Amino acid sequence: MPTVWSPSSPSRVVHADNLEILPGLPGGAFTLIYLDPPFNTGRKQNRQSTTSVRSNAPVDSDALGAHAAGTITGFKGQRYERIKGDLLGYDDQFEDYWAFLEPRLIEAWRLLADDGTLYLHLDYREAHYAKVLLDALFGRDCFLNELIWAYDYGAKSKNRWPTKHDTILVYVKNPAAYYFDSTTVDREPYMAPGLVTPEKVARGKLPTDVWWHTIVSPTGKEKTGYPTQKPVGILRRMIQASSREGDWVLDFFAGSGTTGAVAAALGRRFLLVDQNPESIAVMRERFAPLSEVEFLGPTIAIV
Numbered sequence: 001m002p003t004v005w006s007p008s009s010p011s012r013v014v015h016a017d018n019l020e021i022l023p024g025l026p027g028g029a030f031t032l033i034y035l036d037p038p039f040n041t042g043r044k045q046n047r048q049s050t051t052s053v054r055s056n057a058p059v060d061s062d063a064l065g066a067h068a069a070g071t072i073t074g075f076k077g078q079r080y081e082r083i084k085g086d087l088l089g090y091d092d093q094f095e096d097y098w099a100f101l102e103p104r105l106i107e108a109w110r111l112l113a114d115d116g117t118l119y120l121h122l123d124y125r126e127a128h129y130a131k132v133l134l135d136a137l138f139g140r141d142c143f144l145n146e147l148i149w150a151y152d153y154g155a156k157s158k159n160r161w162p163t164k165h166d167t168i169l170v171y172v173k174n175p176a177a178y179y180f181d182s183t184t185v186d187r188e189p190y191m192a193p194g195l196v197t198p199e200k201v202a203r204g205k206l207p208t209d210v211w212w213h214t215i216v217s218p219t220g221k222e223k224t225g226y227p228t229q230k231p232v233g234i235l236r237r238m239i240q241a242s243s244r245e246g247d248w249v250l251d252f253f254a255g256s257g258t259t260g261a262v263a264a265a266l267g268r269r270f271l272l273v274d275q276n277p278e279s280i281a282v283m284r285e286r287f288a289p290l291s292e293v294e295f296l297g298p299t300i301a302i303v
């Protein structure tokens, strides 16, 4: 298993299949993990590899929430296995998707610091199955928020309500110790400014769990050309609230590197992984102005 990072490394981008990298990273090292996996493509996943990852890198049940161990929830608890069996039986495509996601989420949990937070970005077709499975896998008391990112762009269906939102499920490693500071988050305009004082209007209001934010404009300066690029403004809120300056942020479905760009701008350090050469090329260009970012891969082992 290649070792590509330690807490004394500079910020890094690794070109690899994330499942080949994650088991070699030290547990508990990341304060924030943001994951924006590819949406369910319907492709068959290799379930055998899931099993072997789990047996090669057994997960410490304490690392999946000490509070969950010994209760009815928690990793490998009967309840998770039963819920998974019941739920996945309904939908073959989601079963394949979960076979892809599950070993990576287990690794994400192991890698989170005790005060850390996982943000899992999903589309509306997957979010509800995933919520039920994650509650059972990680412990329901670790669930912090369901964020709705609402946008308004592109063609609109005429035969149902146009679907214009993504869901971001937020789980903490330890509900008694997680870091969260909403005072540092960019505030937003009041919807009815006439109803509040001018001081409040000037200060703006704290965002709720519904985030209205435009997509990356196809003509704006933020655009990298990577098709699934997420807006800086969405990542800023998460990274501002759930990490401190100097903390490590991990994104192993990095795409255009939005997580790294925001982390660096906010004084955090980052480790990004993506298997797609186009993603790496986009990130090379995006991070060119940053002096301390290293690129590794696809087969390099350095610490």
Ligand SMILES: C[S@@+](CC[C@H](N)C(=O)[O-])C[C@H]1O[C@@H](n2cnc3c(N)ncnc32)[C@H](O)[C@@H]1O
Pocket: 016, 017, 018, 019, 036, 037, 038, 039, 226, 228, 229, 230, 231, 252, 253, 254, 255, 256, 257, 258, 259, 273, 274, 275, 276, 279
């Ligand atoms: C939805 S995109 C992420 C977009 C990103 N949040 C951004 O703002 O640009 C998902 C990314 O996951 C990558 N990916 C998919 N499977 C992967 C794997 N097994 N290992 C590493 N990267 C993977 C894809 O190449 C793609 O770039």
